[in-house]
Amino acid sequence: MVVSKKKSGWIKGDLIPGLPEELAMECLVRVPFQFHSSMKHVCRSWKCVISRPSFNKERISFGKAESLLCLVQPLTPIDDDGGGEMRSEKEEGSESQSQMMMIQQQPRVTGTPLYGLSVYNATLDTWHRVAIPERIPLFCECVAVQDAGKVLLIGGWDPETLQPVRDVFVLDFFAGEGSGRRWRRGKPMSAARSFFACASVVGSRKVYVAGGHDDQKNALRSAEVYDVEKDEWTTLPPMTEGRDECHGFSMLATDLGFCVLSGYGTETQGQFRSDGEIYDPVSNSWSVIENVWPFPDLSPRGRTATAESAGEFRGCRLWCFIDSERQSQPRWEIEDDSMKWKVVMETIRLPVTTMTSVFAGSLSGQAVAMIGGGGEESGTMMVKATTAEKNGGKWINVNTPSGFSSLPFSYSSIYV
CATH class of the missing domain: 2.120.10.80 (Kelch-type beta propeller)
Known part of the structure; x- marks a missing residue:
């Protein structure tokens, strides 16, 4: 592959011979992340493109980021x-x-x-x-x-x-x-x-x-x-x-x-x-x-x-994960004393009642919870889509190997 000097942030040349640059880029962003280090050794053009932060933004915009x-x-x-x-x-x-x-x-x-x-x-x-x-x-x-x-x-x-x-x-x-x-x-x-x-x-x-x-x-x-x-x-x-x-x-x-x-x-x-x-x-x-x-x-x-x-929105929207038996408002909004910032809290009921410990968070717009303590769900991860269009908004189990539980x-x- 003939490679010219850098221009506009990367080395100009055919990323994939015979394909327009836009189509070649669309091919590269589809390659799984685990192979990116190997791709950097293919040619200088690929190494330059993949090493740029904008490449990750391209993967996100194409919906291919992991x-x-x-x-x-x-x-x-x-x-x-x-x-x-x-x-x-x-x-x-x-x-x-x-x-x-x-x-x-x-x-x-x-x-x-x-x-x-x-x-x-x-x-x-x-x-x-x-x-x-x-x-x-x-x-x-x-x-x-x-x-x-x-x-x-x-x-x-x-x-x-x-x-x-x-x-x-x-x-x-x-x-x-x-x-x-x-x-x-x-x-x-x-x-x-x-x-x-x-x-x-x-x-x-x-x-x-x-x-x-x-x-x-x-x-x-x-x-x-x-x-x-x-x-x-x-x-x-x-x-x-x-x-x-x-x-x-x-x-x-x-x-x-x-x-x-x-x-x-x-x-x-x-x-x-x-x-x-x-x-x-x-x-x-x-x-x-x-x-x-x-x-x-x-x-x-x-x-x-x-x-x-x-x-x-000026502030942050938070999920508050609570036990099924705990009483709470479903949602509350609070402003700080400067009247500049707002915190909006929405409650999410945790999936099981037999647990003694839990750690909950968010991942890609979904709620996620690691369950500990008693019960058959102990030592597993569970996720819940926050919109009913996906999985009906229900908690589902994630395969969690014992070494990661x-x-x-x-x-x-x-x-x-």
């Missing part, structure tokens, strides 16, 4: 039949398998679970575990930055000392080999924290963190923002209240904000606040939003998830 759910969960033994994880690790190669063996053989504190990053490909209905060359912190927050094609693991506890850490791990899906194996350490946070609010800003490459607790279990007011491309942290004004075990969401608007939901103070552990706080990047200040979380005995973590919003601590989703 939806991945990334879960930080305790590792459990994998069945010998090679199901789930082993199918996908064959795609990652022997290097990935050797890394996993190295991690599993490392010494650890007795009784302390070993955490890993599991990935469920909702498009292909497959599972695999991403190999990481070092142990990730316990209870780290998982957040995806879609525009950058990256998934970050932030904060948590050191597996040896069980103390909060400042660590940041960055997984680059677009630059990695196939299912994503290129990891790097990002610049650490300015403060060690765990059980904090964390969210990426939609349409940008920034991640907010706020609250959580320090090594003395003191609830934190501090907040900061991370620029993924610059690898820089910027300190933000502190919140009005310390908030441990709070939950974070991105606020949609022209000027994107950050919502910290509920949490509790140092002296009131386990008593979750009914209010929240919203950071406005324009005024560089926080405003309080009252009466947004009506459950003083229930953590918003694993019980709230972002729902899709459309139009000129433990409840996650945090999650994020990304299209690749």
Whole structure:
């Protein structure tokens, strides 16, 4: 293939000999993500096109991007039949398998679970575990930055000392080999924290963190923002209240904000606040939003998830997952004290009543729940379409191999 110099962002030339560029691009975006690393070795034109962030946007616009759910969960033994994880690790190669063996053989504190990053490909209905060359912190927050094609693991506890850490791990899906194996350490946070609010800003490459607790279990007011491309942290004004075990969401608007939901103070552990706080990047200040979380005995973590919003909505739409026996309004709307932001909460009833624990979230516009505890549904994932046109709006089981059935601590989703 004759290739000329770069022009308009990529190397000009026939992507596929004999086909117009538009048709050739339509062919390339249809190739499954796991083969992208191999495609980069075909020719310089393909490597240049596939390596650009715009290629992922093309896959999304054509409806060919794959939806991945990334879960930080305790590792459990994998069945010998090679199901789930082993199918996908064959795609990652022997290097990935050797890394996993190295991690599993490392010494650890007795009784302390070993955490890993599991990935469920909702498009292909497959599972695999991403190999990481070092142990990730316990209870780290998982957040995806879609525009950058990256998934970050932030904060948590050191597996040896069980103390909060400042660590940041960055997984680059677009630059990695196939299912994503290129990891790097990002610049650490300015403060060690765990059980904090964390969210990426939609349409940008920034991640907010706020609250959580320090090594003395003191609830934190501090907040900061991370620029993924610059690898820089910027300190933000502190919140009005310390908030441990709070939950974070991105606020949609022209000027994107950050919502910290509920949490509790140092002296009131386990008593979750009914209010929240919203950071406005324009005024560089926080405003309080009252009466947004009506459950003083229930953590918003694993019980709230972002729902899709459309139009000129200024704020965030959330799903609130509740037990079938818990009484609640089906929907409520609250504005903050600045009257600029709004939070809309819609309740979703969880699928079973025999569970003792659950972790719920969202994936590709659908509700998703990992079920723990008693009952025959324990250790499985279930999804529910939020519109009646698909699956009748009913909960359905997802094939969950035993090695991936433990409840996650945090999650994020990304299209690749």
